[in-house]
Amino acid sequence: MPKRADLSDTFCPVGRSAELLGDRAVLLILRDLFFGRRRFEAIAANTGLGPQLVSARLKLLEGEGVVERHAYQERPLRHEYRLTDKGKDLFGVLYAMRGWAERWAYREGETGGGPAMRYVHRACGADVGTATVCPGCGDLLGYGDLKGEPSPALRAEQARRAAS
Amino acid sequence: MPKRADLSDTFCPVGRSAELLGDRAVLLILRDLFFGRRRFEAIAANTGLGPQLVSARLKLLEGEGVVERHAYQERPLRHEYRLTDKGKDLFGVLYAMRGWAERWAYREGETGGGPAMRYVHRACGADVGTATVCPGCGDLLGYGDLKGEPSPALRAEQARRAAS
DNA sequence: CACAGTAACTATGATAATCATAGTGACAAG
């Protein structure tokens, strides 16, 4: 490719987000970070992306202020990556993507009846489905309010990836 | 690039969406479709993407059932592209992206005070800000419930693009 | 009827991002 078009100076807010989010690798890495995977190798293994790509994207995300590099031990010096507030606020986007996929991207019965990923409202225990407002208590849902439970099929897939 | 990794068979719903949405061009084209731009040339001009890329992505979106090709006149035969229900349901994702960008992606005063894109709830007239639930009447917000008003700066940018 | 114009594309070639694979540096454990 030639240098890809720069969208960071457009006034369109979707364009500005697309500059960062219009990239498979970024999306997959963010997903893993929201899932609690903070370490380089864990992210590389689960996403299936090469270390070079993971490295480049984490640097990009750090530069955008979406992710922070944090040393979790000295000797040997090791780093992990954490979402900043700006990063955590991307939850709405990923959650919307997940909702759309649950409604449209699976063949009949592929997930064995339920959603591929179930979300429960911590405060009231209700299954929220793909809603942005809790169907049980009416609260607005954000990152931290929800507890995700992968379906058996998804859990098996993650285990397979972690092994190789 | 070598063939890009295929995510369409993962059980992770974010992965499945990322297969389609993890692409700048797709995101920009969807934005334009939501904005009411249905014609090939209009989309190519406003996104700044080359006709080859626009063509390829529209075919992809059509194949995914997100977009429909529709002849709007015979002699000369001309087509336009419309969002299907599956496509319209992506509004939540684009709206979440816009919300995040409005909150985080602009420098102080860059938009002249207000948001780059203002959304008003048609039913009650309230400015919804970046909320998913109307702050005026409490209704859930979806595509069709909202009326978008680009800021002067964004409007000027779009006019500039349409001209060239 | 010839000619410019418009919409929706397709063709071509240069450039650069991606993947797969292998290798590096710093340390710990056995």
Add this chain to the structure above:
DNA sequence: CTTGTCACTATGATTATCATAGTTACTGTG
């Protein structure tokens, strides 16, 4: 002192992307 772990960096083949130009099929104007 060899093996193992983690977090990367280096290399080379492949291919998607961009910019530009060209094509097809018509319409409207002089």
